[in-house]
Amino acid sequence: MLDFRKLDLWKWFAKYGDPYPFVRPFLFMMDPEDAHELTMKVLGYGLGPQFSSDNDDAALKTKVFGVDFSNPIILAAGLDKQATRMDEFMGFGFGSIEIGTVTPRPQDGNPRPRMFRIAQAKALINRFGFNSVGVDVFVERLKAWREKTERTHNPIGVNIGKNKETTDDVEDYLTGLEKVAPYADFVVVNISSPNTPGLRDLQGRERMATLLGKITALRDKIAPALPVLVKVAPDLTEEQQADIAAVVMEAKIQALIVSNTTLARPSTIPDEIAREAGGLSGPPLFGPSTRLLAALYKLTEGKVPLIASGGVTNGQEAYKKIRAGASLVQVYTALVFEGPLVIQKMKRDLARYLRRDGYACVADAVGADHR
Ligand SMILES: Cc1cc2nc3c(=O)[nH]c(=O)nc-3n(C[C@H](O)[C@H](O)[C@H](O)COP(=O)(O)O)c2cc1C
Numbered sequence: 214m215l216d217f218r219k220l221d222l223w224k225w226f227a228k229y230g231d232p233y234p235f236v237r238p239f240l241f242m243m244d245p246e247d248a249h250e251l252t253m254k255v256l257g258y259g260l261g262p263q264f265s266s267d268n269d270d271a272a273l274k275t276k277v278f279g280v281d282f283s284n285p286i287i288l289a290a291g292l293d294k295q296a297t298r299m300d301e302f303m304g305f306g307f308g309s310i311e312i313g314t315v316t317p318r319p320q321d322g323n324p325r326p327r328m329f330r331i332a333q334a335k336a337l338i339n340r341f342g343f344n345s346v347g348v349d350v351f352v353e354r355l356k357a358w359r360e361k362t363e364r365t366h367n368p369i370g371v372n373i374g375k376n377k378e379t380t381d382d383v384e385d386y387l388t389g390l391e392k393v394a395p396y397a398d399f400v401v402v403n404i405s406s407p408n409t410p411g412l413r414d415l416q417g418r419e420r421m422a423t424l425l426g427k428i429t430a431l432r433d434k435i436a437p438a439l440p441v442l443v444k445v446a447p448d449l450t451e452e453q454q455a456d457i458a459a460v461v462m463e464a465k466i467q468a469l470i471v472s473n474t475t476l477a478r479p480s481t482i483p484d485e486i487a488r489e490a491g492g493l494s495g496p497p498l499f500g501p502s503t504r505l506l507a508a509l510y511k512l513t514e515g516k517v518p519l520i521a522s523g524g525v526t527n528g529q530e531a532y533k534k535i536r537a538g539a540s541l542v543q544v545y546t547a548l549v550f551e552g553p554l555v556i557q558k559m560k561r562d563l564a565r566y567l568r569r570d571g572y573a574c575v576a577d578a579v580g581a582d583h584r
Contacts, residue, residue, distance in 0.1 A: 216259060223262035226554065233552025245328040245337070245549075256301040262553050264306040266367055270564040273308070275575040277518050277540045278440040278467035280368050280398055284308035284560050285575050286531065289522050289543035290372035290401065290444070291339075295346045296354040303365040306556040311543070312355075313372030314403050317388040319347035320376055323408065329489050334481050335526070335550040336498075339474070340491030342408040343374050348392045355396040368398035372444070377409055383424055387431055394436040402428060402466075405446035405473035407492040413446055418456040425464035433465070440467035445509075447472035447502045447523065454505065458512035468518040470543070471509055472502045495546035499524025503537050507582065510538025515580050526551060528562020535563075536581040 226232055240248040255261070266283035273284035288302050288310035296312045303310055322344030329338045345351070355371070358364060373389030375382050390400055404415040404424070415424055425443065432441050443466055445457055461469055474492025481497055502523025510519055521539035525531050526547040534542045547555050563575075572578040 218259035218263060221263050222260070223264070223553065227262075227557060231552060231554050233554065237550075237552065241330065241332065244326065245330050246325060249328070253298060256298050261301050261304055262306070262557075263304045264557055266303075266306065266308060266365070269306075269308070269560065272564045272567050272572070272574050273560060275308075275540065278399065278442075279438070280309075280440060282308040282541065283367065285535070285541045286556055286559055286563075287311060287370075287520070287541055287543045289545040290314055290370075290403070291341070292545055292548070294341075294344065296351050296358070299358055299369060300365055303367055305548075305553045306560060307367070308541075309368040309370060309398070311370035311372055311401060313351070313401070314343050314345065314374040314406065315348050315351045315371065315389060315393070316343050316345040316374050316376045317348050317379075317385050317392075318376050319350070320345055320378075327491070329486055329491070330549070331482055331486050331495075333483070334495065334497055335546070336482065336493060336495030337546050337549065338486060338489050338491045338493050340408045340489070342377065343406065345374075348373075348389055352392050352396060355393070359396055369396075370399040370401055370442070371397040372401040372403050374403045374406065374409065375412065382411075382415060383427055386424060386428055390428060390431055390441075391435060394432070394439055397439065399440040399442055399467070400432075401442045401444050401470060403444050403473070405444050407446070407474060407476050408490075416445060416449070416453060416457060418460060421457065421460045422464065425460060425466055429465040442466065442468040442470055442520065444470035444522075445472055445505075447475045447498065447505050448477060449505065451508075454508055455512060458509055461517055462513055466517075468520055468540070469509060469513075470520040470522055471506045471539075472498075472523050474498065475501060477501065494523070495550070496524045496526060499530060503534060506534065506539060507537040510580055510583060515583070525559075526555070528559045528566060531559055531563050532566040532578070535575060535578050538580045538583065540576070540579050
């Protein structure tokens with residue numbers, strides 16, 4: 214059979230013209246989840262890009278919480294929830310990808326439809342509710358991938374969550390951590406998805422301190438060098454922000470991801486879609502998540518590395534996140550609306566902005582707006 218990987222079609226597309234504007238209308242005629250499943254299939258056939266991070270601009274190389282990244286653009290959690298397309302997404306040009314959220318036991322998530330496009334705002338609302346194959350199957354896949362010789366060696370993060378029906382939230386996270394630890398380069402504790410009842414309550418000062426205390430104690434025992442990160446919601450009061458900053462400065466965690474999707478519904482979202490329950494992502498989230506990023510950078514005095522997530526669609530916005538305090542920048546929704554080439558372009562433009570302003574590397578620009 215023809216191996217599409219060898220043809221490396223996207224190298225030519227990057228040079229002579231992006232086919233995504235022609236593909237998008239067909240994908241957008243489909244139900245969003247069906248379109249996602251088709252895309253995953255197509256990627257599995259080797260029809261996605263195969264960009265190598267070996268060619269990344271030297272200015273983009275960076276080291277955060279002891280891990281080397283060839284560039285700071287990372288795939289956000291939720292696109293490869295079941296650990297099936299690691300190399301394929303890495304081929305988009307990401308410096309790293311975050312897979313999951315994975316839950317300890319398998320669960321279906323919410324009934325369909327559970328993902329909605331808002332074309333005019335280039336945004337999405339989703340309420341998947343952690344559809345997961347469960348950590349055992351997930352880890353089998355990750356282990357098999359690690360054992361492959363021909364695979365990307367860029368870092369992989371694993372995002373862990375809890376089951377909807379659980380009697381012990383903390384135990385769920387400890388189970389997840391214990392099982393994924395041998396195969397992850399960093400682990401993300403997700404206490405901010407809006408679609409699992411009660412999950413965001415774990416962001417409260419005492420519960421978060423208890424949870425992170427137990428998680429880091431287990432990490433110190435089983436994998437002392439493994440960075441543990443926490444992903445927070447954008448919908449936080451000033452008091453909650455201060456609480457999170459205080460807990461994070463105390464706990465031995467390595468970074469914060471700011472932020473998950475929002476429950477807010479800005480006026481740009483048409484009423485009929487705004488009514489759908491779930492988290493909003495894409496450009497309408499850029500402002501609120503960047504303001505929270507800047508606030509947390511100040512509250513943590515620039516001492517805790519921050520990873521930006523929320524509405525980044527181009528190199529300029531990635532650069533803004535870095536200046537506001539991010540050491541790394543994640544992307545999800547922009548891929549749906551702009552296609553895979555958006556990552557290569559984002560990296561090129563980001564390197565240009567860094568040079569324009571006299572920064573030799575990403576790290577030099579982190580938090581520049583606060584100086
Ligand atoms: C369809 C969809 C599913 C998602 N699933 C997860 C998830 O399982 N775990 C998680 O931490 N975040 C999840 N997210 C949130 C993204 O990781 C990201 O934080 C958010 O979408 C904001 O970034 P963006 O505006 O670039 O999409 C999901 C987002 C979308 C759109």
